[in-house]
Amino acid sequence: MTDTSPLAGKTAVITGSNSGIGLGVAHSFARAGLNVVLNSYTDRDEDHALAEKLSGDYGVKVRYIGADLSKGEEARRLIEDAGTCDILVNNAGIQHVAGIDEFPADKWDAIIAINMTSAFHTTAVALPMMRKAGWGRVINIASAHGLTASPYKSAYVTAKHGVVGMTKVVALETAQEPITANAICPGYVLTPLVDSQIPDTMKKYGMDRETAIKEVLLDRQPSKEFATTDQLGGTALFLCSDHAAQITGTTISVDGGWTAL
Template sequence: MSVAGKTAVVTGSNSGIGLGIARSFAAAGMKVVLNSYTDRKEDHALAEELAREHGTEVRYIAADLSDGEAARRLVSEAGSCDVLVNNAGIQHVAAIDEFPTDKWNAIIAINMSSAFHTTAVALPMMRAAGWGRVINIASAHGLTASPYKSAYVAAKHGVVGMTKVVALETAEEPITANAICPGYVMTPLVESQIPDTMRKYDMDRETAVRDVLLQRQPSKEFATTDQLGGTALFLCSDHAAQITGTTISVDGGWTAL
């Protein structure tokens, strides 16, 4: 089955992984709703650029996903939602006894609770359409842990668990729910961290990337946003119709350790 003409809502998609997935969807002829919490001219211009490039409908809808009602309105405003990609996320690093409560609450709200709210609105739309895909962008940290990332690890483990529940609740319907678990992905945010890492450890770029940023990624290569987009697009295909309730790691072997 072609996914052309299907409508996809991708949260947190004006850059990074979310934008990579949105580009893959648009290239396949899907209608795409981009999203972030900002409402800038460049956000809407990005949607217009993707629409022109791929000859499909692309819109930008601003929504602060730390607010559950705003997350629900995002999907409602989209009008239809055949494919929901819950990708929005933030990070903060600190020891548990020093972790700011407001940071904990924001990470749980944006990284995990928003996926509950968007899914609750999207599922009736998918049932009415007779087809649907829920794709949650979890993380290698949804399957394992690292110190100083308590909120992020808790949220991503929660996303994996919720994915399984959605899959079981829709198991007899033409709807699937899966979680993609990336390791380190080359995004503009990661790229911006490389110079600081080089200075901090007095290393050249190659060594800083290999020995610091990719220390836990056995392949010693970043995943790319195109690869994440291709994985998400596969999950929308008929080939993936019996893949549900599982995690797909795109982590260069991280969780094989």
């Protein structure tokens, strides 16, 4: 069952959404009556089955469109194939950790392409659709690393800072239209990928689960609690509401106080 919502019937395209934060946003949107386009770089039966399940659970239209967002033409095709895009959530991202002098050039290129440049391509195609419809929302999932930095994450930090900057530009270019652009900056979020890393962290440091989470994984997150994908989905949904119509060109941190330090 979906909630009654003024957003019902609008279409959201969410990149990198067959798991983690993107899937959390998809659930929140579908629950509110939005039609959803899921995406990742794969094109498996289970990807399409996931779309069918969300559609059945919430009574909305959900499609899966595979696209390799490291390639600009495929990022643009994703939006074109969606056919309509009232809400664009640029969420796709990858990570690699290494010192700058040891950082593989191909990893740098891939992170910049997927985490940052893909958002340029999808936004460039989506904005004309939003203008034609007379309404739109661009939501970029950046990171606390879009506002601060950590060692050994040069490509990721660069990409996320770039996403925050581009968000501001899109907001200024649409400031007198019923279109907003904002970036959500999560800290550490409890996704299946993060959860799978906890046992190895426990083993490496000889700690129990709770200690490993608070003292290692959440060392920089003052709340000592993970954000959840549902919280990220709720934040994105708020940015789509009429209450957020004058919120544009800014960042919303969901990081347990990380960037307050």
